[in-house]
Amino acid sequence: MTDERSLLGRAREYEPEALAELYDRYAPKMYSYMYRRVGDATLAEDLTGELFLRVLRSIRGNKAWKASFSAWLYRIAHNLVVDHYRRLPPEPDNPLDGSLEGTCDDPVAVVEGAAQGERLRVAIRRLTPEQQEVLALRFGEELSAAETARIMNKSTGAVEALQHRAVASLRRILGGEEL
Amino acid sequence: MTRQPDENLENRLGELYSDVPVPPGDLAAGRERLLAEAVRLQAQVTDRTLSAFGAGAAGRLIGTRRRKMNLLLAYKVLAAVMAVAVALAGMGGGVVFAADSVPGDLMYPVKLISEDVRWLLSWDSAQRAELAMGFVAERVEEMEKLAHQGEAIPDTVVARMTRQMEQAMVEIAEARPEDVPALLERVVERTRLYQQVLEGAATGAAAQTQTGLREASQAMERTRQNAENDPKYLEYQHQHQYEGAPGPHGEISPPQGEGQQTQEQNQEQNQEQNQEQNQEQNQEQNQDQNQEQNQEQSQDQNQDQNQEQNQEQNQDQNQDQNQEQNQDQNQHGQEGAPGTDGEQSLPSSGDEPQPTRTQQQGSSSDKGQ
Numbered sequence: 240m241t242d243e244r245s246l247l248g249r250a251r252e253y254e255p256e257a258l259a260e261l262y263d264r265y266a267p268k269m270y271s272y273m274y275r276r277v278g279d280a281t282l283a284e285d286l287t288g289e290l291f292l293r294v295l296r297s298i299r300g301n302k303a304w305k306a307s308f309s310a311w312l313y314r315i316a317h318n319l320v321v322d323h324y325r326r327l328p329p330e331p332d333n334p335l336d337g338s339l340e341g342t343c344d345d346p347v348a349v350v351e352g353a354a355q356g357e358r359l360r361v362a363i364r365r366l367t368p369e370q371q372e373v374l375a376l377r378f379g380e381e382l383s384a385a386e387t388a389r390i391m392n393k394s395t396g397a398v399e400a401l402q403h404r405a406v407a408s409l410r411r412i413l414g415g416e417e418l
Numbered sequence: 419m420t421r422q423p424d425e426n427l428e429n430r431l432g433e434l435y436s437d438v439p440v441p442p443g444d445l446a447a448g449r450e451r452l453l454a455e456a457v458r459l460q461a462q463v464t465d466r467t468l469s470a471f472g473a474g475a476a477g478r479l480i481g482t483r484r485r486k487m488n489l490l491l492a493y494k495v496l497a498a499v500m501a502v503a504v505a506l507a508g509m510g511g512g513v514v515f516a517a518d519s520v521p522g523d524l525m526y527p528v529k530l531i532s533e534d535v536r537w538l539l540s541w542d543s544a545q546r547a548e549l550a551m552g553f554v555a556e557r558v559e560e561m562e563k564l565a566h567q568g569e570a571i572p573d574t575v576v577a578r579m580t581r582q583m584e585q586a587m588v589e590i591a592e593a594r595p596e597d598v599p600a601l602l603e604r605v606v607e608r609t610r611l612y613q614q615v616l617e618g619a620a621t622g623a624a625a626q627t628q629t630g631l632r633e634a635s636q637a638m639e640r641t642r643q644n645a646e647n648d649p650k651y652l653e654y655q656h657q658h659q660y661e662g663a664p665g666p667h668g669e670i671s672p673p674q675g676e677g678q679q680t681q682e683q684n685q686e687q688n689q690e691q692n693q694e695q696n697q698e699q700n701q702e703q704n705q706d707q708n709q710e711q712n713q714e715q716s717q718d719q720n721q722d723q724n725q726e727q728n729q730e731q732n733q734d735q736n737q738d739q740n741q742e743q744n745q746d747q748n749q750h751g752q753e754g755a756p757g758t759d760g761e762q763s764l765p766s767s768g769d770e771p772q773p774t775r776t777q778q779q780g781s782s783s784d785k786g787q
Contacts, residue, residue, distance in 0.1 A: 284448065
């Protein structure tokens, strides 16, 4: 495997082979992350493509990737997801304003008839973007608290607290139903 | 809040997140978009670099004679520069608009003239090779845009792109030997990439559009194969072939005949070349000889006399030699005549390649406008 630093140096010069290798190396992982965040395969694929375009356009002017390319990718991916939801018209069932309590009188009714996984997915969408991100990184990408902290530009303790609040909020949204 | 429900919930989250479907398009579209954008950005960088280089080139044009440039070509360079200047003055930022134009647009000719001027103001072979490949990237981008707009690809665009790739290869053959491998490697990389872009653009395009894109892709393939050949062979194949060659569009170029040249034309050109070469050689030789033999005479007188004598001698010798050479070249040129795209036939094994001006001018005669 080519040394990543040299690969990134070549990508910075827009060398197609280096870019193709970077894409092949990271796109599947970033697609998975996108899917976990948006729950739609086609949309996740589109956003993954957009993510690499942003990488290409920023790699010359932005030095953030030098610390950790992978962390930089996750940050851009998170911003893309947030941008995507901002563009959508507000939906009563899909609020992203961070207000959790009292947004749904009967959460079970909202997801009535849906699969158990879908219920959970809907519930996750009611969390704040940061809470969604921490869950996706910790339980989806299976990153450590320290790795997650680096991606989210937070301390490890702040990440652990955020994760705790996210799980508690999720449980509250689901109304304590059996999972 | 108990620990047990949280653990259940976390396990459930892990299960949910592990269920990721295969991407519907296998992530191919994103890859294609990324590489196409890389081509565009790379071309922009090349353009900026070459623009900066072009600012210094005007001084070199006047101050050096690194490449032999006849008066006609110099005149045409000036004419082209003036044309662009007029275009800039008359249309303000027209050239900026022209950069994004495609065949059929009002500003497209301005774009081509701008490319020709940049070409004629560049001297270094490695940079000319990069410049020509930058133009190829422009053609690829134009074809991609046309395909997305559902329009057919004009033959002239494919022919122009083919010619520009050939021009890049010729410049590589003339580049410093230490630069050649890296330049060839870049040609291989880029042609492979451009092929992907062209093939991607052909997906779902109309049949007529696909035909043009496939022709362009095949031309890419030929160039890539050529670039993958032994550099020595490449050098031999193209050596001296493009001396005084026209610009990549064939517009600002010395007058050329269509197809093969006549024997008389070849004789005249070879006489000029040989006279220049022989004058230079003989000047040096005679200076040395005369210093020894005719110390009392001034060097200036000897130089003048010897130049005249040698010119006459060389003209006679060269006429004889050129008649023989041109007969061979014209015969060979018909055997390996360029195709419609200016494509040159490779010599068969055992048949020594004869890089002829006839072949080059045949390929460059396609104005492609």
